[in-house]
Amino acid sequence: MEQTTTRSATVNARISPAASGLDVLSRREVARLRDAGAGGLHELLRRCALAVLTQGSLSDDARALLDRYTDFDIQILQQDRGVKLELKNAPADAFVDGHMIRGVNELLFAVVRDIVYVATQIEAERFDLSDSAGMTSLVFEILRNARVLRPNVDPNLVVCWGGHSIGRAEYDYTKRVGYELGLRALDICTGCGPGAMKGPMKGATIAHAKERRRSNRYIGITEPGIIAAESPNPIVNNLVIMPDIEKRLEAFVRIGHAIIVFPGGVGTAEEILYLLGILLHPANANIPFPLIFTGPRESAAYFEQIDRFLRLALGDEAAKRYTIIVDDPREVARHVRKGIERVRLSRLENQDAFFFNWALQIEREFQVPFKPTHEAMAALNLQRDQLPHRLAADLRRAFSGIVAGNVKEEGMRAIEKDGPFEIDGDRGIMQALDALLASFVAQQRMKLPGSRYVPCYRIHSGNGAVSP
Known part of the structure; x- marks a missing residue:
């Protein structure tokens, strides 16, 4: 990093990628990222980059974050030795002793990678977005380009959903569940933000360290409209920015082998309804997909109310697709482990990939x-x-x-x-x-x-x- 000037809360700097994954960009791609006009990508890049640079922010107001750093800017520098980012008035908390924190660096370049890739692929009309299969192909290609699809690995990815605004008891519970998952060699994927999105990852890191397990995956999947309200938490080591909420949700269910739902709010309810809507489709009736609702004893009433609403709106058949486990992290992890084994056997029987659930039918x-x-x-x-x-x-x-x-x-x-x-x-x-x-x-x-x-x-x- 070539640091130029510093003031009380912001830093001006030039950043090179700390890891491979984004080495070069074309002139056209650089021009799009610099374009601040209506058809350009600069404002999108600026908003997503600022969210990454403010990891740990306690605000869930996207506009408040932008208002706080009105003079922040980011530009792409295309040089003979590769890509650099020029930051002006960037949050100082992203730096330590004149150097950008490595994890922040990696996520920042992931932002550039995904924004460029999605824009160029859609503009090139590589996918028929009027067709359901074309939509799924785009989701697959974004995930593959982000290098989160791992072949030759048994199913072990657990998606955790839940609120960013949860109490301490609920947050501690998500860590306990994450710990039990980590002891069973399971990786974690969340919406990448705080609260129930951070807790399982934090618990899993301790378990993975105890087991001396390396190459752990803590995948965060987000989208431009919400990333500023749910900035990536520091544990995320694979960040993927999908173009919209629908592709974000499809990415979760395509790469996840089980889903755990912790207490949350409207965003969590949206996720539950999305998945149940898919699982209730007759074509998906025989596809195993472990789905567990869980929380501490203090949250029992929350899940009772969710269960009542789902049964009233969608019928008792919907309730057959999920299991409610209260205040028992170990049982949650055991239930997930058994469910994932059923997923593995089903994928083998149907010759479906472990890393992407092609068999699941998702309508337009x-x-x-x-x-x-x-x-x-x-x-x-x-x-x-x-x-x-x-x-x-x-x-x-x-x-x-x-x-x-x-x-x-x-x-x-x-x-x-x-x-x-x-x-x-x-x-x-x-x-x-x-x-x-x-x-x-x-x-x-x-x-x-x-x-x-x-x-x-x-x-x-x-x-x-x-x-x-």
Whole structure:
């Protein structure tokens, strides 16, 4: 690193990649990354890079982070010896004694890698994005380019979902579960942020160290709209930025061999509905996919409420696809280990890859990016007179819109301009949804503790509003 000037909280620096993975860029790619215009990639690069440089930030407000570092800038330097990044007014916490922390360096260049790759591949029209198979191929290629797909390795990747805003008891529990997973030689994949996304990784690192296990994977999968609200935690050693939430969710279920859900808020509910919507599709009825809901004893009521909502909205058949285990990290890990063995045998029998679940059928309604405008939210079909997996798809979109209104810059601006999103549907489902969301607010699962939450939604049920 060639450091130039420093001031109280920021640093100007030139950074070379600390590891292989992004050695050269074409002139056209460099030009796109420098382009600050409407069709350029510079603002996207700036926002994602700033999120990486502020690892450990306690804010979940994407705009607050940008406002705090209004003069931050990043530029690509193409030189004879390879790529360098020029940082201006970068957060000083990313540096130690004049050098950028290695983990931050690696994730920063991963940002450049993924932004460039996704843009060039889509612009080249390499994939038919009007086709479900084309969508899946794009997800596969992004993951392969990020080097997170490992052949010749038995299934061992556990995806952990849960809230970024959780209490201390819940956070400590996620670490205990991660520890038990690590003792069983299992790797961890999360949404890369704090809270339930960090805890399992932290627990697993201790177990992996005790077992003297090397080449551990702590994969963080995010997307541009949410990365600033959920900056990558320091344990992530493989960062992947997918182009949108739908491809992020598909990446989780394609590479994961089991999924554990810890307590969370609307983002976690969105993830649950996405996966259950896929698993409830008749074509996926016989595909094993371990799914466990778990938390400490203090969280038992949380999962009871989630279970009630899912049974009411999607029926008891949905409940057959998940197992609830309360306050028993060791049993969670054992259940996951047994489930992954069933996955391994199924993949062998069906000659499916261990590193990517090609057999799972995911329809376009789960793949097409949902733009949470006021019109789109009001048009969601949340009635019972449809197949459960299709209802799950629109319920997922409803939660996705609330996530956008809570923490995504575009969604927050839409709420400020036009007021709360209007959500309407079957009265029973709407009442259950209102109760679920109200409990999230009461338990501070919508915002980080200490932040006042102002609802970005208003729920109706045909005859009038259920929630104010």
